[in-house]
Amino acid sequence: MEKDLLDGIVPFLAVAEHLSFTRAALALDVSPTAISKAIQQFEQRHGVVLFQRTTRSVVLTESGEALFQRLRPAKDEIRDALIQISSYQTRPKGTLRLTMSRTAMMLIVEPFVPEFCRAYPDITLELSLDEGVVNLASGLYDAGIRLGEIIEKDMVAVKLTPELRxxxxxxxxxxxxxxxxxxxxxxxxxxxxxxxxxxxxxxxxxxxxxxxxxxxxxxxxxxxxxxxxxxxxxxxxxxxxxxxxxxxxxxxxxxxxxxxxxxxxIRPTSGLHLYFPARAQVQPKLRAFIDMLKRKS
Structure with missing residues (x-):
């Protein structure tokens, strides 16, 4: 996609909806001059006239009306998509991808999963069994469970068990x-x-x-x-x-x-820890998992 393909669409939609450069400028909190320049560049880029302007009125041309009818539903879909994605910041939902050892699966996660699934029906769990240390970013994992002594220092670690004997x-x-x-x-x-x-x-x-x-x-x-x-x-x-x-x-x-x-x-080893990047803990799906694990551990 050309980087300037979407340039000018927002000003165009604002003017088309208000049929006024002044009101469109107020809605976008910019100057009427900036709106006028953006529309002019948009029309020149695509080689078409979108508005007929007089001192008293602004009306869509035939091509402008056709473009507006195509873009207006897309705008609504984009708005709805942004509203939906904002819900990920408030309600636990989505897919939570976790990597862990077989021991962690057996001791911690298996007994815990049924209650978690009942409490959070909008979260899908993807559980991967790996014995070695896993780079969470490379595997697209949200978090992992490992012995504390092998977790990288830049990770946030939540202790789940005492030292293991x-x-x-x-x-x-x-x-x-x-x-x-x-x-x-x-x-x-x-x-x-x-x-x-x-x-x-x-x-x-x-x-x-x-x-x-x-x-x-x-x-x-x-x-x-x-x-x-x-x-x-x-x-x-x-x-x-x-x-x-x-x-x-x-x-x-x-x-x-x-x-x-x-x-x-045999020397005891550090207990099992849930670990994740610091930025990941703001996700409600991971926060819900952490909170329930801490209550159960």
Missing amino acids: WSVVGSSAYFQRAGRPQKPEDLTKHEAIIYRFVTSGQRHRWEFNRRGREFLVDMAGRIVVNERASLLTFARQGLGLAYAADVEVAEDLATGRLESVLRDY
Whole structure:
């Protein structure tokens, strides 16, 4: 579209509606001279006379009337569109696009979504599962949920959970068969259920800490999954050990389906945070999501 294609349309519509250069100038808060010059340039640009002007009256020419009849509905549509878009600043509506890890989906979002959808029927949720850090702008996301320690510093972050405690878990049947590891080095004699990150494709290397020194253990395992629920299902079945956050296995630990070991060797990580650019928090759809999440967390 030529950059000057729309130049002159607003003055033309004002004069056509008022049939007066003076009243059109008052409506647009400009001088009559400015209106007259804008119309003259508009007519010259398109090679047509739009108004017949005398000292007493202004009337549309045939071509001016034809143009006015075509543009007047478009003006009304533009006005209605602007009125509609302004409602996005006052009422939660539209599509809210979120990126999160599978753990965040399972622990925070899945239990929360039904109530949110009932409360805000005009919001559509698009939920994307990604394990790595996602550039919100490049993916057209409004917000994300990640561990606080990996969120970029220029983002606004809303804490959703306390620090996450981690441990190695297994079923009682597995421990009866293979014994309990007393220190991370004992894991070389054990079987594990291995988690593969969806985005990077890398296998999870188990992280430990001894007297402030971090180190990793590459576990052996005949079962590799990229879904957290399956990871824990196979651990419950006694097929191997799993590395999990306490919040993931809270019910399993309470009922005895899984038992925890080596937790003293694993440093807590920062909790899950909702993060977004500062400019995004003025959107009612995101504000509604934040407010309800904070009430529930």
